[in-house]
Amino acid sequence: MPERLITHLRHVDIAVPDFGKQLEFYTSVWGLTQVGGDTGVAFLAAEGSPEQYVVRLREGDKRLDLIAFGARDSAHVDELARRLGAAGITLVSEPGPVDTPGGGYGFRFFDIDGRTIEVSAGVAARAHRRVEEKEAIPVRLSHVVLNSTDIDRTRDWYTEHLDFRLSDTLGDVMHFMRCNPRHHSFAIARGPHVSVHHISFELRGLDEYMRGTGRVVRAGARFIWGPGRHLAGDNTFSYFLDPQGNTVEYTTQLQELDEDSWHPHIYDMRDPMVQDQWGTANPMNELVAKESFNDVDPGLFVAPPL
Ligand SMILES: [Fe+2]
Secondary structure: OOOOOOEEEEEEEEOOOOOOHHHHHHHHHHHOOOEEOOEEEEEEEOOOOOOOEEEEEEEEEEEEEEEEOOOOHHHHHHHHHHHHOOOOEEEEEEEOOOOOOOEEEEEEOOOOOOOOEEEEEEEOOOOOOOOOOOOOOOOEEEEEEEEEEEHHHHHHHHHHHHHEEEEEEEOEEEEEEEEEOOOOOOEEEOOOOOOOEEEEEEEEOOOHHHHHHHHHHHHHOOEEEEEEEEEOOEEEEEEEEEEEOOEEEEEOOOEEEEOOOOEEEEEOOHHHHHHHOOOOOOOOHHHHOOOOOOOOOOOOOOOOOO
16 A cells, blocks of 8 residues: 555644634633643643644634644655645645744645645644643544535545555445544535534543543533444544534544454445434434534635734
8 A cells, every 4th residue: 555645633623703712612621731822722632642733723603724644754755745736626725834823835735625625744742741641631633624515626635645545335325534544534514615624633442431421411511422333433423512602522442443344334324323323312313413513604615814
C-alpha cells in the first residue's frame, strides 16, 4: 500500500456567538484544558494528546472554521498541495509556516462541500501526560463527523484526493472513513445541509467514559443519545449538545483494524444491534437524528479569518 499523505486528525476549529458560555462548558464540564488564546480566541487541549490543541474556539457567527489533519513531513505537505492544485481544487493558502501554537508547515483548501481543511506537518508536540484511572477527561480527539447532502460524492472525493479509505457504511445514512488503522477519524452523515454532525472525544476506558457521561448529565447538558456501543467501530457513545447546539460525543475503545484483511460491512441502521450492541441507549429515530443536523453553516467556501 503506498504511504498515505494524511496521517491523522489534529483539531477542529469552530466559531460560536456566545464564546464565554462555550468556553466555560468545554473547560469546566467537558474536561478540555485551555492552553492559549487571546480576546475571542481559545486553544483547548486534551490532556493525553500530543496535539497542541484539539479544539480552537473563536467568537463570531456560528460556523465550522476548519478541520486540521496531520501529514508526515513538509515534503508530503508540498506533494499534497501539488496534487490538489493539479486536480483543480481551490487552495485557500499555499504551503508555508503555520501561525498557531506549535508552528509547523501547512496549507488550506476547500473540500468538495466548501469546508476549509488544513493539512500540516512539523508541529511541535505538546507536553502531554497520562490520563489516570477514574480521570474522566478527554485523552484525545477521536473523530469528526460531517453532514453532507450527497454522502457518496463526499466519500469519493476524500478517497480520491486525500487517500481516505471506507471502513464501514450504514448505506445511504453514513460512511466511516479512516486515514490510519483506527476505524474512523472522520465520517460523513446524510443531512439536509452541509454542517458539523458531531465532534468526538476519546476517554481513557469504559469507567472513565461512564463517569464522564454522568458528570455531563449532572451539569445539565442536553443528552441526546446513549450510553451505548455502536456496531460499526465497536466504540461506545454518549452524545450531548454543547451550549451552541453542536453535538459532542464521549467515546472509548474504538476498533483498530488489520487493514490488509479488512473489508467494509454494509450495516442497516434500522437494526437495533447496529445502533447499540448493549441495548442501553434510547432508540434512534427521526427526532434523535435531527438533533445532529445542526444549523446551516455560513462558512462554506469562505476562508475563516484566522
Ligand atoms: Fe462518533
